[in-house]
Amino acid sequence: xxxxxxxxxxxxxxxxxxxxxxxxxxxxxxxxxxxxxxxxxxxxxxxxxxxxxxxxxxxxxxxxxxxxxxxxxxxxxxxxxxxxxxxxxxxxxxxxxxxxxxxxxxxxxxxxxxxxxxxxxxxxxxxxxxxxxxxxxxxxxxxxxxxxxxxxxxxxxxxxxxxxxxxxxxxxxxxxxxxxxxxxxxxxxxxxxxxxx
Amino acid sequence: xxxxxxxxxxxxxxxxxxxxxxxxxxxxxxxxxxxxxxxxxxxxxxxxxxxxxxxxxxxxxxxxxxxxxxxxxxxxxxxxxxxxxxxxxxxxxxxxxxxxxxxxxxxxxxxxxxxxxxxxxxxxxxxxxxxxxxxxxxxxxxxxxxxxxxxxxxxxxxxxxxxxxxxxxxxxxxxxxxxxxxxxxxxxxxxxxxxxxxxxxxxxxxxxxxxxxx
Numbered sequence: 001x002x003x004x005x006x007x008x009x010x011x012x013x014x015x016x017x018x019x020x021x022x023x024x025x026x027x028x029x030x031x032x033x034x035x036x037x038x039x040x041x042x043x044x045x046x047x048x049x050x051x052x053x054x055x056x057x058x059x060x061x062x063x064x065x066x067x068x069x070x071x072x073x074x075x076x077x078x079x080x081x082x083x084x085x086x087x088x089x090x091x092x093x094x095x096x097x098x099x100x101x102x103x104x105x106x107x108x109x110x111x112x113x114x115x116x117x118x119x120x121x122x123x124x125x126x127x128x129x130x131x132x133x134x135x136x137x138x139x140x141x142x143x144x145x146x147x148x149x150x151x152x153x154x155x156x157x158x159x160x161x162x163x164x165x166x167x168x169x170x171x172x173x174x175x176x177x178x179x180x181x182x183x184x185x186x187x188x189x190x191x192x193x194x195x196x197x
Numbered sequence: 198x199x200x201x202x203x204x205x206x207x208x209x210x211x212x213x214x215x216x217x218x219x220x221x222x223x224x225x226x227x228x229x230x231x232x233x234x235x236x237x238x239x240x241x242x243x244x245x246x247x248x249x250x251x252x253x254x255x256x257x258x259x260x261x262x263x264x265x266x267x268x269x270x271x272x273x274x275x276x277x278x279x280x281x282x283x284x285x286x287x288x289x290x291x292x293x294x295x296x297x298x299x300x301x302x303x304x305x306x307x308x309x310x311x312x313x314x315x316x317x318x319x320x321x322x323x324x325x326x327x328x329x330x331x332x333x334x335x336x337x338x339x340x341x342x343x344x345x346x347x348x349x350x351x352x353x354x355x356x357x358x359x360x361x362x363x364x365x366x367x368x369x370x371x372x373x374x375x376x377x378x379x380x381x382x383x384x385x386x387x388x389x390x391x392x393x394x395x396x397x398x399x400x401x402x403x404x405x406x407x408x409x410x411x
Binding site for chain 2: 018019020021024025028029032033034036037040041049050053054057058061062136138139142153157158178182185186188189192
């Protein structure tokens with residue numbers, strides 16, 4: 001009996017390619033929490049985050065034969081998660097809709113009648129932090145910074161990914177990633193100023 | 198005045214706090230920090246921010262997440278993996294079963310070795326003589342088995358059907374034979390196409406959206 005917990009990612013993937021279901025489950029076990037956390041912190045909607053994490057795993061595991069062992073499996077996984085999440089966010093915010101109502105409206109009433117109100121299902125920072133009963137200041141501060149800063153910060157500080165890998169995952173130049181992380185840290189410091197004694 | 202006016206840039210202080218600077222740059226920053234309270238505070242804040250961020254707990258998806266994923270994942274097992282699994286399934290599972298299997302394999306081997314040893318100790322028996330006797334015996338057994346199989350096949354319904362088919366082919370001539378070959382090839386190609394469309398050309402095979410090139 002193979003003890004998958006003792007194997008490296010590459011060895012588990014070899015087993016998965018041989019059609020071992022336990023190997024697929026081991027990959028899910030290893031990465032479900034990190035992957036779900038990144039997506040959940042990005043979109044602040046538990047149900048949606050779970051759907052996107054699920055879609056990511058399904059895409060990756062159904063295409064495990066296409067994985068290039070020359071690269072880290074986790075980078076590939078996070079890259080697909082990033083693309084899936086970004087695609088979802090893009091689809092959710094149609095560019096052609098005017099939020100202020102028809103440009104031909106002449107009165108306030110006409111403008112209101114033709115305006116588009118986006119229903120935002122995302123949790124507020126308070127709901128988000130209380131939903132996991134931790135309610136930490138840092139978690140709330142993280143939610144207030146720009147999503148691209150947040151993602152880069154999470155990948156660097158929580159996942160421990162090097163800059164180069166984050167650049168690959170987010171499909172950004174290396175310099176941009178460093179700038180995002182630098183600015184994100186500065187914003188976090190400002191938002192946590194009140195904690196200073 | 199204890200602070201120096203040439204404060205390092207924020208990026209450099211962050212790089213110092215993240216331990217990304219080389220030895221020389223680290224020494225320069227540390228020398229500055231000994232005299233600059235403002236930068237010391239900034240570095241301390243950065244350190245505590247780093248600690249807070251790295252101590253953030255993971256969120257967990259709802260129970261049964263892996264099952265929901267696996268319900269939509271196609272696990273394709275290649276033939277060699279199936280064969281390996283089948284062989285692994287044959288292996289004994291307990292110590293007793295291992296002992297029994299070992300005994301079943303070892304006992305005939307020990308008995309054969311003992312027999313050969315005993316024969317070799319008899320006067321007039323040589324290795325060459327033993328080899329000739331053994332190979333003649335094996336040849337006789339194989340030849341007997343082959344003639345039994347042949348007589349069984351030749352007397353079977355399959356053999357008589359093949360003979361009948363050969364007679365039919367001989368009677369229809371070249372044109373009929375060619376027509377038969379074309380019909381057979383067409384039917385084979387159609388069968389392969391139907392199997393490919395329905396069994397092997399799955400949805401997963403058509404997905405290419407997850408392809409990934411660095």
